[in-house]
Amino acid sequence: MKIAVASSAPGREGLVPDLFSQTPWLLIINAETDELLQTVPRDQEGDLGLARAILKWNCEGILCGPIDREPFLLLADEGGVTRLQAAGLTVDQALDGLRARSLTYIKDYIGGEGHRHDHQDHAGGACGGAHHHH
Numbered sequence: 001m002k003i004a005v006a007s008s009a010p011g012r013e014g015l016v017p018d019l020f021s022q023t024p025w026l027l028i029i030n031a032e033t034d035e036l037l038q039t040v041p042r043d044q045e046g047d048l049g050l051a052r053a054i055l056k057w058n059c060e061g062i063l064c065g066p067i068d069r070e071p072f073l074l075l076a077d078e079g080g081v082t083r084l085q086a087a088g089l090t091v092d093q094a095l096d097g098l099r100a101r102s103l104t105y106i107k108d109y110i111g112g113e114g115h116r117h118d119h120q121d122h123a124g125g126a127c128g129g130a131h132h133h134h
Contacts, residue, residue, distance in 0.1 A: 001030070001031045001032060001060050002028060002029070002030060002031070002037065002057055002058060002059045002060060003028075003029050003031045003059055003060065003061045003062070003063065003095070003098060004026050004027070004028055004029075004040075004053075004054045004057065004059040004061070004062045004063070004064075004081075005026070005027045005029060005062075005063045005064075005086070005091050005094055005095065006020060006023040006025075006026060006050075006062070006063065006064035006065065006086075007023070007024075007025045007026070007027050007091050008023075008024060008025070009024075009025060010025045010027075010039045010041070011027075011036075011039070011091075012027070012036070012090075012091045012092055013090070013091075014027070014090070014091050015088065015089070015090055015091075016063060016064060016065060016086040016087050016088065016089050016090075016091065016094050017064075017065055017087065018065045018066075018087045018088065019065045019066055019067075019087070019110075020047060020050070020064045020065055020066065020067040020068065020071060021046070021047055021067075021068055022065070023042060023047075023050060023064065023065075024041065024042050025039060025040065025041055025042070026039070026040040026050050026053055026054065027039055027040075027091060028040065028053075028057045028059060029095065031060075031095070031098065031099075034095070037057070038057065040053045047067070047068055047070065047071040048070060048071055048074065050071065051070075051071035051074040051075050051079075052074070054075060054079065054081055055074070055075070055078065055079045055081070059081060060081065060082060061081060061082040061083070061084055061098065062075060062081055062082070062083050062084070063084050063086040063089075063094040063095070063097075063098060063103065064083065064084075064085075064086060064087070064106070065085065065086070065087030065088075066085075066087070066106060066109075066110050067083065067106060067109055067110065068109055068110050069109040069110070069111070069112065072106075072108070072109035072110075072112070073109070082105070083105060083106035084097075084098060084103040084104070084105060084106065085103055085104045085105070085106050086098075086103055
C-alpha cells in the first residue's frame with residue numbers, strides 16, 4: 001500500500017504542514033516496508049500538481065493538512081484517495097498514526113460542507129439523486 005505524506009522537507013525529518021497548499025514536498029512511502037519510494041517537489045502546478053502525483057503513484061491515502069477545493073475533488077472524487085489529517089506531526093508520527101488508525105479523516109475541502117460521502121461505493125461516481133437529470 002502506497003501512502004503520500006505532505007512534508008516540509010524532502011525527507012523523513014519533515015513536518016506535515018498546516019495546510020496542503022503550504023506543502024513543498026510529497027513523500028511517497030510504501031506503508032508495508034516503510035520504504036521511501038519517491039520525493040515529489042511542488043512545481044508550478046501547485047496543489048493540483050501534487051494531487052496528480054498522488055494519483056499517478058496510485059497512493060491509497062494522503063497524510064496532510066486541510067485541502068483546497070480543486071485538489072480535494074481530484075483526490076476524493078477522481079482518485080478515491082483517503083485523506084487523513086496529520087498537520088503538525090512529523091512524517092514518522094503521521095505514519096505511526098496511520099498504522100494505529102488514530103488519524104481523523106479530512107471529510108471535505110476548506111470551506112466545504114464537511115459531510116461529503118466518498119464515492120468509492122458508487123460506480124462511476126453517480127449518486128442517483130434527482131438533481132442529476134440533464
